[in-house]
Amino acid sequence: MGTTVFERCRPAASVIDASLTDTTLGVFWLDDVPRAQHPTLAGHVTTDLVIVGGGYTGLWTAVRAKERDPGRRVVLLEASRIAWAASGRNGGFCEASLTHGHENGLTRWPDEIDRLEELGLENLDGIEATVARYAMDADFERTGQLAVAVEPHQVEWLRDEPGFLDREAVQAEVHSDTFLAGAWERDSCAMVHPAKLGLELARVAIDLGVEIYEHSLVRRIESDGPGPVTLVTAGGRVTADAVALGTNVFPSLLRRNRLMTVPVYDYVLMTEPLSPEQRASIGWANRQGLADSANQFHYYRLTSDDRILFGGYDAVYHYGGRVRPEYEDRMESHRRLASHFFTTFPQLEGLRFTHRWAGAIDSSSRFCAFFGTARGGRVAYASGFTGLGVGAARFAADVMLDKLSGETTERTELAMVREKPIPFPPEPAASIGVNLVRAAMDRADHNEGRRNLFLKTLDAIGMGFDS
Template sequence: MGTTVFERARPRDSVIDDSLRHTAHSVFWLDGIDRPSYPPLTAGTHADLVIVGAGYAGLWTAVRAKERDPQRSVVVLEAARVGWAASGRNGGFCEASLTHGYENGLSRWPDEMDRLQRLGLQNLDGIEESVERYGMDVDWERTGQLAVATEPHQIEWMDGEGFLDQDAVRAEVHSPTYLAGNWDQDGCAMIHPAKLAIELARVATELGVVIYEQSRVTGISGSGRQTVAVAGGASVTADHVALATNVFPSLLKRNRLMTVPVYDYALMTEPLTSEQYDAIGWKQRQGLADSANQFHYYRLSADNRILFGGYDAIYHFGGKVRAEYENRPESFRRLASHFFTTFPQLEGLRFTHQWAGAIDSCSRFCAFFGTARGGRVAYATGFTGLGVGASRFAADVMLDQLAGLDTERTRLEMVRTRPIPFPPEPAAAIGVNLVRRSMDRADHNEGRRNLLLKALDAVGMGFDS
């Protein structure tokens, strides 16, 4: 098996050690920002719509519901705090893609890709319009995203509009690892992820939504109006329920095997000096991602730090979401090593923060949708790491479904079909880790996929970070 540039040009151990010597295990985005608190639900109440989960999907559903009908009473129930999970700790790539990239969508819904791309761009434009209309302080930058090839076999994946050869891509961002690139200049914005969640909650409450934190939902019951029970004995009775729990166990038994939690890791540097910034270029401030199966994503923050994340995507036996899984020193060291391979001119730069979070991964890599309880309950889950932008689209889908509307969104095959479920344990852990090893082998073998990956491609199963 061959090597990749991250092994061929590995930095010295001392460089890695020094960069991580004083790194705090803490989510950079959630550090030092004002986070308003909301009370817990302590008594019974009623609503037209109750939403479970105060991440992006739940908060967009609340905002869009009030925009459609300002008189509708809307309650959001959150087990912990607004935006504390994936919505507060992701990379901040707000992408137009609804299908986890063009190729993934094309392989599954070839007849719909023109519509899905148009709807995805409309959705991203809609997010930008909301940011402007409500004065949302989210560090919005519509920079686009630059995909880069770091191995010769990846260059052929860079053809088409936006192609940059080696000289052109290195002129954009100065890395000796870049062999080619493809810059989508309109299909992605950079945002501060925690600020987006906090600002969505602000907008929602200003529109009349009532948010309850520290209110863990324990179950849903009822044949007509639904009763949503909260730990401690309180409950909400509602005409309709939208489930936006994503990586956490579904309240619907039918969805228990549809997603698995996969842990993703990230580092944040100290702010770059002007000399360091000049040394890497990056004047257009695009989001960056390399093109391997196990890929890195990285971007600049508003104060010119570099977030560097991805590569490892770790599944733990039993599919549990646990805080102890977030501290994985070998993943942080690997990221630091790959960072200085990418930017050797930044040797001496230190990482101030390291953290992780769980991604709700499904077998088709993008969100799926559905209803239950005679159309009174709707759900969207399985975003597989691309929920920052797609969560707003998902909110509109759920609201369409709850209203019984026949729309362009609800007619999509992508919306009407479900992915293949994961098997129960121990088969899930065995399968996921076999696939992960196979993808690593492909990255070390000029992209050649083995029989297992080819078989999974053929039946619509897979695994991605």
Template sequence: MGTTVFERLRPAAAVVDHALHDTRHSVFWLDELERTAHPALNGEVRADLAVVGGGYAGLWTAIRAKERDPQRSIVLLEANRVGWAASGRNGGFCEASLTHGRENGMNRWPREMVQLERLGLENLDGIQHTIERYGMDVEWERTGQLAVAVEPHEVEWMQGKDFLDQAEVQSEVASPTYLAGSWDREGCAMVNPAKLALELARVATELGVQIFERTRVTGVSGNGIQTVSTERGSVVAEHVALATNAFPSLLKRNRLMTVPVYDYVLMTEPLTAEQREAIGWRNRQGLADSANQFHYYRLTADDRILFGGYDAIYHFGGKVRERYEERPESFRRLASHFFTTFPQLEGLRFTHRWAGAIDSCSRFCAFFGTARGGRVAYATGFTGLGVGATRFAADVMLDELAGVSTERTELEMVRTRPIPFPPEPAAAIGVNLVRAAMNRADHNQGRRNLFLKALDAVGMGFDS
């Protein structure tokens, strides 16, 4: 196999050692963030709608339901704290795409892509409108996203109306690795993800939603009216929306539909004025390179750089475990790749390192459905693009619970389900074979082998 730029231009080990020295294993976004505490549920309550999950999908569902019908009684149940999992620890890219990018959408639903792209942009505009309407302090920046080519074979992937040649992309952000770029100026915003989760919770409670934290749901039962059972109580509700993300589904039919894949992130200390000048980045776009194993990175409000991605690690058994969040080899690899990208920042240190589980499904984007005669709705499988797509998913679930046909519910993308993952040990074997094949493709001018082509043909994928 050949080499990638991250191997050809690897920084000295001492540079990485210095940068990682005294890094805190803590989520920067959640670190020292003041939050409102919500009580745990004790006893039985009744509601028109019970929402399971206190991340973006659950919070958006509660808010959108209240906006549709302010008199509707809504209870939201969260096993830990609002926004503590994926919603509070992601990179803070809020993308318009509902299909994990145009290429994935075109491969699966080519006849719907114009419609899906329009709906995605309308959804992103809707998020911005909600932020403005309720005065949400979430560090929202509609700066777009710049995809960059760091290998010669990736340059042709950048071609299009937003194409930037090497000189143009270097004038936006200075990195010796950049060969070309493509700047989507409208389809992505930067946001503080933890603040977004907490502000959604604030808005929900102000609209009259009851939120219960430290309340783990143990089951959902009932042929008509549903009973949502918890460890210390229950909610009796007309309808239930399940927004459980990477955690085990409460519906047996969905147990093999997603797998938790761990993604790793570093955060730098704030850049000095001289360091900012050295890299440019005046337009503050989100950045992502273009290999199968890709990095995403962005500036924070106080001019730190978040740098994450590349490794997407699946652990045998498909469990979500805190111990999986500490993986020194992944953090060292990210630090090395960071200084390959920005060698002019040598000496900069990382203050935080963390990880989190992504609810990955085989088609790379969310899927939807109902159960119990339409009393229960679910949306999951966002595969890393849930910051924006969860609002769209909330509307889909509410449409389905209302039993109404809308433009959203008639989409083939909404009406179809992905291929399930196999049970263990086949799941771990398969996922690791795919990761190895994707790594080989990145080292072979992007050429996908027969194994990956076969998976592409049946719509079975794996991504971070």
């Protein structure tokens, strides 16, 4: 097999060591904002709608529920803190795509892909309008996303894309000798501060009349016959006419969905703010989100104070699908990211990383969200966003609310919404399969992107990965 640019142009170990000296194991976004405290549920509450999960899916459901029906009583239950999990620790790319990219959507829903892309753009427009309407402080910048080729074979993948940039043009945007070409999608992606977005959604929800309870882990759902549903926590109970589940990467309260997603850990670094000289050395005047075109890809973007977030590449699954804090401290992955960072920007040698962290992604076998109902239509769920929940969570909120209303809408009639992904196998097959896929994608990246028989077979049965 061949080598990649990240192997051919490795920085010195001393550069990596110096960059990670005194780096905090913690999420920059969450450290960067003050957090309001919300009470813990105690006693018995009766409501019209109860939402489980204080991330983007739950928060958007709360906001949209009150916007659609201001008189509806809405309660939201969060097991820990608002936006502490994936919603507060992602890269802050708010993409329009509902299908994890055009090719993934085209392969699965060719008759719907044009409308799905329109709906995705309408959804992103809706997010932007909401940010403006409620004066949300979320560092929202609709700068688009620049896909870059870092190997010769990737140039051909981008050549027919809208907004194609040759080597000279892409270098004019961002100065990295690793960039051989690019494709700039100007309108389909915004940058946001993830934690600010989550906390501002909570603020808006409360202003609209939503009741939020933190540290209120739901232990089980109880329902008897066609009447209301009761959720039980350690300290209380909520009885509601309707339930929306936004637990995503965490085990579903519905047993039927426990094999529909697997948690895959993604790793991230954040630099200190760049000096004016360092900033000038990389260009990047248009502040696009960046992502390279490999199977094991990197994503990176600028913050409002000119730090660089650099993440991706490793995607680590732990046996049994466990989600544990100790999995976030994986120096092997953070050192690899630091190495790849200075391959990308050698002119920034001497820059330090202030934070390193990780988060678990709720990955489904079709690589985008799936939807459904249970308990006679009284419980709705959305899960499996596979890394694109920053934008798609708002669309998912409307899907769940449509389903709970019992109405037939354009959203509920979409094949994408009606169909379910193939479930993952139980252990030990899940662990074996996920690690085989990861190894096969790595081989493809070292073999000019050529997918082997194993990956082609997964493509054929609808479980092929498209990054």
